[in-house]
Amino acid sequence: MVDISASSKWHEECGVFGAYSHTEDVSLMTYLGLYALQHRGQESAGIAITDGAWMDVTRGMGLVNEVFRHQLPHMDNQYIAIGHVRYSTTGSSLLANTQPLMVNYAGGKISLAHNGNLTNASQIRREMEEQGNVFQTSIDTEVFVNLIAKSKQPAIEDKVMESLKKIKGAYCLTIMTENKLIGARDPHGFRPLCIGKSDTAWVLSSESCALEVAGVKYVRDVEPGELVVIDKDGLKSYKFAEVEKKAACIFEYIYFARPDSxxxxxxxxxxxxxxxxxxxxxxxxxxxxxxxxxxxxxxxxxxxxxxxxxxxxxxxxxxxxxxxxxxxxxxxxxxxxxxxxxxxxxxxxxxxxxxxxxxxxxxxxxxxxxxxxxxxxxxxxxxxxxxxxxxxxxxxxxxxxxxxxxxxxxxxxxxxxxxxxxxxxxxxxxxxxxxxxxxxxxSDDMCYACFNNSYPVELPKDDAVGADKYVFEHAKKK
CATH class of the missing domain: 3.40.50.2020 (Rossmann fold)
Structure with missing residues (x-):
């Protein structure tokens, strides 16, 4: 829509992208993928990369070409990258809230990018803060990172799946460890996430429009409630939740997605x-x-x-x-x-x-x-x-x-x-x-809640707080 003044359009939170290849430039692939997903978020952009030992992230405010105007992230022998473009629905438009988030924890290093909104993030975060957890941002995405870091499961796949079972709402994730690229889609399939592949690379993307520019072909969509793990052995699929009722966002078709997706x-x-x-x-x-x-x-x-x-x-x-x-x-x-x-x-x-x-x-x-x-x-x-x-x-x-x-x-x-x-x-x-x-x-697998008030996932108990994108910032001021 035209309103550059008072946001008469609805805005989706973001777009996510991930690339895995031992021969292709995964940083460039991710940059091109984010460029194709720019319509999903214009506030900030970021790319995280790893060579299997080191991990680094570059993030900034603005459009993709503004954030990476001078140089793309680079690392010798880099072979995994994830990226993110953001429009904020939880947390202010600040550098601290840009993604991907990157942390060191007992299990190693992890970077994570998220598209969606968690309806029980306030409750989980409040419980964690009472237990002494420290949060550096005011976005719900950080709840994911803390849940994964606290998990006692031995493998990263199990840590992620255990964490996903504790959260509610809409999410698509790209997660990067030192040797794996992981994607996940919530059990209702609110947000889109697809898989692309070439002879030399695997890709995860919010929309299929970003695949061709990255040099890969569309394979399939990630299913609701599915976790996919890409490593040296290829792609593995795990079902972390049963799909009770699919509820893909109908506004992807009306407005959000690019027409060629x-x-x-x-x-x-x-x-x-x-x-x-x-x-x-x-x-x-x-x-x-x-x-x-x-x-x-x-x-x-x-x-x-x-x-x-x-x-x-x-x-x-x-x-x-x-x-x-x-x-x-x-x-x-x-x-x-x-x-x-x-x-x-x-x-x-x-x-x-x-x-x-x-x-x-x-x-x-x-x-x-x-x-x-x-x-x-x-x-x-x-x-x-x-x-x-x-x-x-x-x-x-x-x-x-x-x-x-x-x-x-x-x-x-x-x-x-x-x-x-x-x-x-x-x-x-x-x-x-x-x-x-x-x-x-x-058409029965779509969410029409904004039209008919029929919400497929329970709402925050305090709607006045749950619907507030600045909920975590307000909480700190109390």
Missing amino acids: VIDGQCVHDARFMMGRILARESGFKGDVVISVPDSGTTAATGFAYESGIPFIEGLIKNRYIGRTFIQPTQKKRDTAVKLKLGAIVSAVKDKDVIMVDDSIVRGTTSGKIVRMLRNAGAKSIKMCVSSPPIGYPCYYGIDTSIRKELIAATKSVDEIREYIGADALHFLSIDGLKQSISEAN
Whole structure:
């Protein structure tokens, strides 16, 4: 979405990547993989490497190319690397909270990168602190590291699996020891994780879009509740938990994932294109042109145009050189920020009945600004289509969302939202329509909690605290 001012989009926490090879440059592979996963997090990036004896990590604030502007991590004979790009959902955007985390413990050295959110992290961390454990960050990921370090199991695989059985929530992990690359996906499969392979290398990645650039081919997805271990003997698979109910995040298909990724057998582009087609059928909107809010609404908009026969044109242009998102303190500056990010093409929309397609409305502030922008450019009418149902409930599984009272669909009807954003008509994709769009995956294996309040994993007992991304920082101030 366009809002570089007050985060009208939901943001996922991060992307993870890991590479194992005795002949390839695993640091470069990981750098390229993170570059392909940059859309999953723009706050910070990091890469950890090992040569089997030594382990080192390089982390920094900013985009991948900013953090590694001058040099990639290097070590003679390095053969394992893991990487991370971050958008914070637990803990502030600080250097101390960047990943991968690296620690020395009685069993050796370990580095770990995490995508997701633990719903019982506060409870576990509080118990550990009472036992004398020291925490250096304010992110839930550090709970993993401490659980692994405290485990009495002899093998690292057993240490990790014992630790995973104690946690709840959403997670995909890449873990590196001096001689093994490990990946794990939570029992519900909230977050994606896939495996790639070439003749000389193994790779773990949050999305399949990062595999080709790293020089490997897609093998399969890591299954929910599965731990994979890659070492000199190849790949081994372990089942650490039974899958009670799969609950992959539906927003991977709506917004988060890159369109050229395939997740659990479903091409993301195909799903979004079908969302647009079904939007055209459900809404019945007529107009002169179909436009998108770039880039996240574009695929659905082309699907709408294909189904309706109404031509798709570029009505909004995105400034691709504005860099990372940022927050402005005043309304005037926030409005200026949107204008910097997006511009209306007057000749394309003037005197036209415009159908505008976007993927979601969270707070509604940015949608209103775009509608005003189009009206100022001379659009005769603006009908808005949204390729997701109304978002009425927060996410606790690794998405940085508002508290419920800040979600516009929690307090306003569709018609009230339409009036608030200033559109002439508004249609949200139905949940049934959304399910029809995911034709190659099992639509019943998805999490729709942000739409229907049906959470597949128990929530924090204190929702006010559990939903707070700064929970560990606030706790220290008490």
